[in-house]
Amino acid sequence: MHELSVCQSILSQVETVAEENSATTVSLIHLQIGPLSGVEVPLLKNAWTIARADTLASEAELEIEEMPITIRCSQCGQVSRAKVNRMICGQCGEWRTQLISGDEMLLRSIELEK
């Protein structure tokens, strides 16, 4: 299961931060996930309940911010929102666009308790 390994990689980052700050408990984990990241949010939430057991984050709440797909047009330079299967410029309809955001899977912040 892909999402479980994603959770485990998040947890190892979280545990590193917690250790550096001598925290005993992680109360909140804030992630940013784009629709092009390949991560399915509902599956990630399911996997989370399994992955967090017996870790510093066993009580942590998982807060997921779903990021929009944003593109920049190679012709008119317009920055616009796009959909997964329709990444064309919102201004002129050009299809040669550059992805600015939408493929991220970031650990944005965590809250620790000491």
Ligand SMILES: [Zn+2]
């Ligand atoms: Zn354009």
